[in-house]
Amino acid sequence: METVEIPKINPRRIKKAKIVRNERKGVQTWRFWIQAGFGALCTWIGVEFYLFLQYLNTDGATMFINRPPGVEGFLPISSLMTWFYFFLTGTVHGAHPAGFFIFLAIVLISLLFGKAFCSWLCPIGFLSEMIAEVGEKVLGRRLKMPRWLDYPLRSLKYLLLAFFSVSIFTMSIVALRGFLDAPYNVAADMKMFHWFANLSEVGLGVILFLLVASFFYRGFWCRYLCPYGALLGITSLLSPNKIKRNPVSCIDCGLCVRACPSNIKVDKVTVVLSDECHTCLSCVDACPVADTLDLTLVGTKKRWQPRWVAIGIVALFLGVTGVAIVTGNWRNQVTIEQYEYLYQNLERFGHPGM
Numbered sequence: 001m002e003t004v005e006i007p008k009i010n011p012r013r014i015k016k017a018k019i020v021r022n023e024r025k026g027v028q029t030w031r032f033w034i035q036a037g038f039g040a041l042c043t044w045i046g047v048e049f050y051l052f053l054q055y056l057n058t059d060g061a062t063m064f065i066n067r068p069p070g071v072e073g074f075l076p077i078s079s080l081m082t083w084f085y086f087f088l089t090g091t092v093h094g095a096h097p098a099g100f101f102i103f104l105a106i107v108l109i110s111l112l113f114g115k116a117f118c119s120w121l122c123p124i125g126f127l128s129e130m131i132a133e134v135g136e137k138v139l140g141r142r143l144k145m146p147r148w149l150d151y152p153l154r155s156l157k158y159l160l161l162a163f164f165s166v167s168i169f170t171m172s173i174v175a176l177r178g179f180l181d182a183p184y185n186v187a188a189d190m191k192m193f194h195w196f197a198n199l200s201e202v203g204l205g206v207i208l209f210l211l212v213a214s215f216f217y218r219g220f221w222c223r224y225l226c227p228y229g230a231l232l233g234i235t236s237l238l239s240p241n242k243i244k245r246n247p248v249s250c251i252d253c254g255l256c257v258r259a260c261p262s263n264i265k266v267d268k269v270t271v272v273l274s275d276e277c278h279t280c281l282s283c284v285d286a287c288p289v290a291d292t293l294d295l296t297l298v299g300t301k302k303r304w305q306p307r308w309v310a311i312g313i314v315a316l317f318l319g320v321t322g323v324a325i326v327t328g329n330w331r332n333q334v335t336i337e338q339y340e341y342l343y344q345n346l347e348r349f350g351h352p353g354m
Helices: 011-016 027-057 069-074 076-089 097-113 116-120 123-139 147-169 173-181 188-197 201-216 220-224 227-236 255-259 282-286 306-326 336-344
Strands: 241-245 293-297
Touching: 027 069, 027 116, 027 123, 027 188, 027 282, 027 306, 027 336, 069 076, 069 097, 069 188, 076 097, 076 147, 076 173, 097 116, 097 227, 097 306, 116 123, 116 227, 116 306, 123 201, 123 220, 147 220, 147 227, 188 336, 201 220, 255 282, 282 293
Parallel strands: none
Antiparallel strands: 241 293
């Protein structure tokens, strides 16, 4: 296993350079609390969904809790299919409308701020980061996957994305509507919960492997296997805002490379064009020289203040989902009686294509 080599600061270069100290630090603290806040929100959604299922499981003997629509954020395949259905018909399918708007918010964030959802809002990304932090403290260093293995492994998430995309985008409108209308899709959130609550030995083994891998290699799931991340990696390339380095004021200290969780050689490029850049701004925060590393509108000198990036990401997500809530498009129209029927017959509903 290799370790990331951290370039040493060149004292001569520092002495010769006219340094203006970077005072705009601290955005990583903002990012941590935003991640923690969204992680807590997702946990609360999970608790509410569990209580809702308990109500169904006990035939109403426990306290009634409305099904939280936010659980649909964990149904990305159904959300992508809902978006394709919208593209073909101009109508948002009624099974999982919240998933439709959450998907929209995430893609809009990537089009404006790059792959920022992964490092600012995603609860899986947050958990992965925390595990990696523990791993690096225990090991005393950050391990790096050998390049000959890193590149083929990174292609896996794109192969998964291609598989799902081809499977969905080759469906006829009749087949697509049939899947979205099917009890399997309507009950997809309940089936997902049931799968995790009753993990098989194989499922438990896979999760343990991913946790251990994340301990040794930062962002293992995100970097190599997440098809959602693959999609955002592609759409992020269309973003007009990129991390830009000023080679004139750069002192070649290498702190940006050390800070980057994706091992991007920030100090070797003028504009970061990597699909692995999460716009976490760790490199910007680490840079000791003002106006040297910034998120910049391509083709201009317009620099984003880090705190406005944080505010913009959160505002865009809450804005899109808030509009859906206010306009009455957040909750589906499935009745409690229908959910009771679906829950009681959960094991009977197989995949429509099987």
